[in-house]
Amino acid sequence: MSLVWKTTRTLAALLLLFFVVGPLLWLGVLAFAGDWRSPDLLPSTWTLQWWDTVFSDSRFLDSVVLSFTTAPLVTFISMAICLPAAYAFARFDFPGRQFFLIGIFATNAFPRFGLFIAMASLFYTLDLMNSFAGVIIVQLVGTIVFMTWIPAAAFAAIPRSVEEAARDAGAGALRVFFRITLPMAAPGIIVAVILSFLAAFDEAQGTFLVGNPDYVTMPTQMYQLIGHYPRQVSAVFSVLLSIPSVVLLLLVRKRVTGGAVAEGFQLR
Amino acid sequence: MRRRPVTGLLAIAPPVIVIALFVGLPMVSAMLYTLGDTGGLNSTIGSIAQHQHTPERGWLTLDAYREVFADESFRASLVATIVVTLVATVLVTILGWGIALYGRFHDGPLSRLLTGVSIVPMFIPAVIGAYSMLTFYAPNGMLRTIGLALGWDSAPTLSYTLTGVTLGSVWSNLPLTVLLISSGLGGVPQTLIDASRDAGAGPVRRFRKVILPLTTVPTIIAATFSAIGILGSFTLPYVLGPTARNILGPLMDDTYSAFNMPQQAQVMAVVVFGLALVASIAYVWANYRSARRSEVLR
Amino acid sequence: MTDAPGLSLRGITKTLGGRKIVDNLDLDVNAGELICLLGPSGCGKSTTLRMIGGFMNPDAGTIAVRDRDVTALSPERRPTGMVFQNYALWPHMTVFQNVAFGLQVRGLSKAEIREKVETAVELVGLSHHLRSRPGQISGGEQQRAALARSIVLEPDVLLLDEPLSNLDAKLRVRVRDEIREIQRRSGITTVFVTHDQEEALAIADRIAVMNAGRIEQYDAPDPVYRQPATRFVANFVGTMNFLDAQVTSAGCALRDGTVIQVPGVRQGTRVLAIRPEDVRLVEHGQGIPARVVRDVPLGHYRDVTVSVGGQELHAFTPSTARPAGEVAVVFERAVDFAPDGETAHV
Numbered sequence: 001m002s003l004v005w006k007t008t009r010t011l012a013a014l015l016l017l018f019f020v021v022g023p024l025l026w027l028g029v030l031a032f033a034g035d036w037r038s039p040d041l042l043p044s045t046w047t048l049q050w051w052d053t054v055f056s057d058s059r060f061l062d063s064v065v066l067s068f069t070t071a072p073l074v075t076f077i078s079m080a081i082c083l084p085a086a087y088a089f090a091r092f093d094f095p096g097r098q099f100f101l102i103g104i105f106a107t108n109a110f111p112r113f114g115l116f117i118a119m120a121s122l123f124y125t126l127d128l129m130n131s132f133a134g135v136i137i138v139q140l141v142g143t144i145v146f147m148t149w150i151p152a153a154a155f156a157a158i159p160r161s162v163e164e165a166a167r168d169a170g171a172g173a174l175r176v177f178f179r180i181t182l183p184m185a186a187p188g189i190i191v192a193v194i195l196s197f198l199a200a201f202d203e204a205q206g207t208f209l210v211g212n213p214d215y216v217t218m219p220t221q222m223y224q225l226i227g228h229y230p231r232q233v234s235a236v237f238s239v240l241l242s243i244p245s246v247v248l249l250l251l252v253r254k255r256v257t258g259g260a261v262a263e264g265f266q267l268r
Numbered sequence: 269m270r271r272r273p274v275t276g277l278l279a280i281a282p283p284v285i286v287i288a289l290f291v292g293l294p295m296v297s298a299m300l301y302t303l304g305d306t307g308g309l310n311s312t313i314g315s316i317a318q319h320q321h322t323p324e325r326g327w328l329t330l331d332a333y334r335e336v337f338a339d340e341s342f343r344a345s346l347v348a349t350i351v352v353t354l355v356a357t358v359l360v361t362i363l364g365w366g367i368a369l370y371g372r373f374h375d376g377p378l379s380r381l382l383t384g385v386s387i388v389p390m391f392i393p394a395v396i397g398a399y400s401m402l403t404f405y406a407p408n409g410m411l412r413t414i415g416l417a418l419g420w421d422s423a424p425t426l427s428y429t430l431t432g433v434t435l436g437s438v439w440s441n442l443p444l445t446v447l448l449i450s451s452g453l454g455g456v457p458q459t460l461i462d463a464s465r466d467a468g469a470g471p472v473r474r475f476r477k478v479i480l481p482l483t484t485v486p487t488i489i490a491a492t493f494s495a496i497g498i499l500g501s502f503t504l505p506y507v508l509g510p511t512a513r514n515i516l517g518p519l520m521d522d523t524y525s526a527f528n529m530p531q532q533a534q535v536m537a538v539v540v541f542g543l544a545l546v547a548s549i550a551y552v553w554a555n556y557r558s559a560r561r562s563e564v565l566r
Numbered sequence: 567m568t569d570a571p572g573l574s575l576r577g578i579t580k581t582l583g584g585r586k587i588v589d590n591l592d593l594d595v596n597a598g599e600l601i602c603l604l605g606p607s608g609c610g611k612s613t614t615l616r617m618i619g620g621f622m623n624p625d626a627g628t629i630a631v632r633d634r635d636v637t638a639l640s641p642e643r644r645p646t647g648m649v650f651q652n653y654a655l656w657p658h659m660t661v662f663q664n665v666a667f668g669l670q671v672r673g674l675s676k677a678e679i680r681e682k683v684e685t686a687v688e689l690v691g692l693s694h695h696l697r698s699r700p701g702q703i704s705g706g707e708q709q710r711a712a713l714a715r716s717i718v719l720e721p722d723v724l725l726l727d728e729p730l731s732n733l734d735a736k737l738r739v740r741v742r743d744e745i746r747e748i749q750r751r752s753g754i755t756t757v758f759v760t761h762d763q764e765e766a767l768a769i770a771d772r773i774a775v776m777n778a779g780r781i782e783q784y785d786a787p788d789p790v791y792r793q794p795a796t797r798f799v800a801n802f803v804g805t806m807n808f809l810d811a812q813v814t815s816a817g818c819a820l821r822d823g824t825v826i827q828v829p830g831v832r833q834g835t836r837v838l839a840i841r842p843e844d845v846r847l848v849e850h851g852q853g854i855p856a857r858v859v860r861d862v863p864l865g866h867y868r869d870v871t872v873s874v875g876g877q878e879l880h881a882f883t884p885s886t887a888r889p890a891g892e893v894a895v896v897f898e899r900a901v902d903f904a905p906d907g908e909t910a911h912v
Binding site: 009010012013014016017019020021022023024025026027031036038040041081082084085087088091092093094095096097100102103106107108109110111112113116117119120121122124125137140141144147148159177184198201202204205210218219223224226231235238241242245246247248249253266 | 269270272273275277278279280281282283284286287290291292293294295297298301309310311312313317363370374377378379381382384385386387388389390391392393395397398399400401402403405408409410411413417433436439442452491493496499500502503508514516517520524530533534536537538540541544545547548551563
Binding site for chain 3: 463482
């Protein structure tokens with residue numbers, strides 16, 4: 001009985017593992033596949049030619065450059081405007097605190113697509129269509145919920161007394177913030193930074209709508225690849241597109257599983 | 269918490285303004301547009317849209333909603349959206365629970381690998397995730413290839429099906445579910461579980477009477493997040509889903525870009541938003557409950 | 567006693583992270599007895615308790631309850647009931663539901679459950695809080711609810727893991743006496759883990775003093791206090807003065823050469839252990855010469871520090887006396903140990 005249960009459990013775990021990693025593995029193999037006939041488990045020939053195709057096409061490289069310009073920039077702007085707000089949400093009481101906190105989240109529930117259509121009108125009016133600034137704004141909007149909620153939770157988790165002790169020791173408000181509060185909240189903030197970076201990096205719909213045809217980021221490029229090129233090219237591009245994510249994942253895995261994200265999405 | 273009305277409001281002003289201007293305002297004008305308003309921000313779009321409904325008398329009209337709801341393919345998509353959301357949310361919550369329980373109560377290489385790997389989809393761009401599943405569930409994809417190799421001749425092709433979209437939604441919402449439930453489960457002190465064992469409760473009763481009631485809130489939050497995410501998803505159903513009778517995301521896109529009917533597309537967006545709000549009620553309630561409980565405990 | 571022993575541990579060993587937490591431990595508890603596992607943190611007392619409760623499995627050894635080997639049983643099948651340090655009350659259930667939980671597991675009828683819960687809750691004096699949730703009652707009340715939850719199942723052995731450590735000093739004494747009273751009335755064999763020697767002395771029929779995974783002494787409170795078996799016990803239980811001495815047939819030579827007479831001390835390099843209340847202050851010239859170093863009034867007695875033979879000693883004296891300057895001391899009782907902490911001799 002116990003053995004049956006144990007075997008079932010292990011099998012279920014392996015099946016889940018297959019379910020989660022299988023698609024990515026398959027794509028990884030595909031990126032190097034030459035000749036591959038359907039029922040075969042692996043390609044019969046291997047090749048790097050798809051990588052050549054991608055690297056020799058300037059459009060792909062341009063999109064790489066653009067993606068790595070916008071995503072960090074957006075993340076930085078998001079930090080600059082959201083972190084003070086996160087601190088205020090965690091520490092100050094002011095009229096409408098709950099309303100704004102929930103409002104920032106709730107606006108996220110409106111389907112992106114509908115939002116972008118409506119945004120387009122506004123962007124026409126403000127002359128932001130097909131502009132760099134437009135792309136930045138479209139990506140920024142998706143990071144704000146991460147950059148306020150998660151750091152707010154991190155700030156709120158710091159006991160008041162720790163800050164008060166520093167004040168007591170003679171440190172001014174700014175010094176307390178930079179020497180005590182910020183370092184203690186750093187794990188949560190780092191998670192927020194990573195998630196914001198990924199959200200900006202990953203944003204495709206709005207970027208396409210606002211940036212097309214001059215500003216094509218990696219994910220929007222990917223949309224155009226699917227169906228128009230051999231699937232191996234898409235696979236190569238996918239692998240490339242996943243590299244920053246995987247690097248970031250390896251950097252913050254402990255913190256993410258440590259609860260910073262989970263904590264961040266409990267209302268306070 | 270200190271009362272600092274001015275500092276507080278000033279500090280939150282920048283993100284709130286960004287959200288209000290670039291999300292709130294478009295949202296409101298989109299809603300007005302669905303009701304036939306073509307003034308202000310909606311004048312540009314109103315001048316290029318086709319099959320637009322404007323009020324013949326008064327200020328607003330529900331004609332666009334009437335048209336959309338009368339449409340067979342919309343109704344099919346709406347049903348598909350609701351069914352896929354419900355099924356995927358239930359599935360992902362169950363799987364998330366399984367992984368969280370396995371991770372907490374069976375420390376071993378396999379459980380650590382599984383919990384570690386289950387958060388990977390969070391870091392994969394949506395379009396890559398969708399595309400990888402398209403190839404995975406394709407006729408010549410990994411599922412069928414491995415299935416055939418193991419002697420399962422009728423291994424299904426799930427790409428371009430709603431089942432595929434459902435599984436894909438489970439895949440992409442698994443990380444946050446696992447994180448939220450694991451964190452909630454981690455918050456249940458071992459002694460509470462030990463105490464129930466001491467009282468004679470077996471595994472099932474321990475789960476039902478002690479662990480589950482103490483993690484209701486994170487479970488509901490996780491399920492709400494999944495539901496909202498799936499309702500509004502576009503990339504996944506666009507890449508992986510069927511051409512007709514897909515969920516609402518791709519239909520919105522078609523209505524807007526292929527048929528040039530932005531008003532009807534916005535009606536669909538408002539409907540999805542309404543569904544998401546319904547799902548959010550559970551989230552707000554859960555948070556309210558947890559806030560109240562922690563006050564009592566304090 | 568003809569009854570089977572309430573609980574017996576044989577050769578229990580537990581290694582965690584390469585460290586032997588519990589080392590070949592034997593322990594017998596008579597039916598109806600309350601014993602304390604007493605020791606500093608990390609001595610293995612809680613680990614031992616958790617193994618008795620089934621929450622940890624010993625690497626070696628057996629645990630028997632009323633002569634029945636329970637070593638292989640999981641906690642839910644063991645006839646033991648545990649009161650946890652933080653009470654571990656389920657916050658989502660009322661006091662009634664908490665206490666009733668185990669009875670529901672056992673499939674009792676509603677009427678039976680109600681009756682048993684009411685009896686148990688009355689025993690701990692919590693009847694007016696049946697419908698309260700744990701978060702709404704005080705620490706002392708939570709403690710009693712946890713106790714009721716355990717005893718309602720009529721376990722063969724009741725296990726208490728530092729049950730008083732989260733209560734304030736006054737409440738601790740009251741709940742301690744209540745626990746003792748409830749245990750006497752119910753007659754449940756009880757193992758009580760604590761690091762507080764005063765608590766152990768006050769409540770236990772017998773005390774097992776633990777150190778580094780072993781039992782140093784297992785005896786009634788009085789002998790543990792008055793005849794500590796090892797230097798560790800002497801030091802850990804109560805306050806104790808230690809004096810280095812060279813013992814010859816001529817007497818005990820203290821550090822500064824003063825020779826005093828202490829009957830029954832073994833010869834060689836020894837350590838004399840003397841309780842502060844056994845150090846009597848007398849007029850100068852009527853005993854061992856001493857000088858008062860500090861005098862701390864503590865209400866109903868004074869803690870007087872005196873310098874004797876080149877070392878300092880504490881003496882507890884009545885608060886009426888006002889000793890000062892040159893005095894003398896007389897040792898009423900002394901126990902001696904080898905310097906390396908070997909066994910005692912009275």
